[in-house]
Amino acid sequence: MNTTNSDKQNSHLDLNNKDVQDVFSIYEDYAEVPYISPKRDLENWLHLVRIGSEHLVPKRSMVRYEEDILPGHLILLWRINFGTFTNESVFPKYFEYDYGINGRQALDELQEKGYARELSATDSLDYLNAAQLKAILKHFEKTGYSKLKKPELMELAKKELTEEQLAAQFKLRGFQITPEGKALLAKYPEPVDRHPKKKY
Known part of the structure; x- marks a missing residue:
């Protein structure tokens, strides 16, 4: 065998x-x-x-x-x-x-x-849609994102949130x-x- x-x-x-x-x-x-x-x-x-x-x-x-x-x-x-x-x-x-x-x-x-x-979670933001990104920003009580498009939402999330904060919000990773x-x-x-x- x-x-x-x-x-x-x-x-x-x-x-x-x-x-x-x-x-x-x-x-x-x-x-x-x-x-x-x-x-x-x-x-x-x-x-x-x-x-x-x-x-x-x-x-x-x-x-x-x-x-x-x-x-x-x-x-x-x-x-x-x-x-x-x-x-x-x-x-x-x-x-x-x-x-x-x-x-x-x-x-x-x-x-x-x-x-x-x-x-990382930060580098995986592109796999999320605009609604998901907005939900994360809302969770952390960020403002000024309601009319933003996905690329702008990603940039805002990267600027305003840490890797640890993002990692706790979603499990999707590329x-x-x-x-x-x-x-x-x-x-x-x-x-x-x-x-x-x-x-x-």
């Missing part, structure tokens, strides 16, 4: 479970077994694979680079680079089923390795790719080049 790197993404699985063993057997000739969510119905998924209605993660997606990341990490980094990814963003199904990674875990790893960072992350995408362009493109 292929247990290479199983501690990295699949430590939650019971290797004595028959369905888990069958999954690991299917991926026996892979560099490592793709991430299997604890919510996945393994019995049904295995059935769909056997009748050809479900596909396996491509073998190339499970080969780690020297930085100890997988192609799926690069796709997530590419998504972050658009500037629209937040801590409330949904991780598409393809991260698990096409790239074999746990999206949320991969996000943590990208930050730990210095390829992406979570923005993410930003770092120069090291940009360099990583440039070093390994193939996964992004192959990925189906749409506007994010």
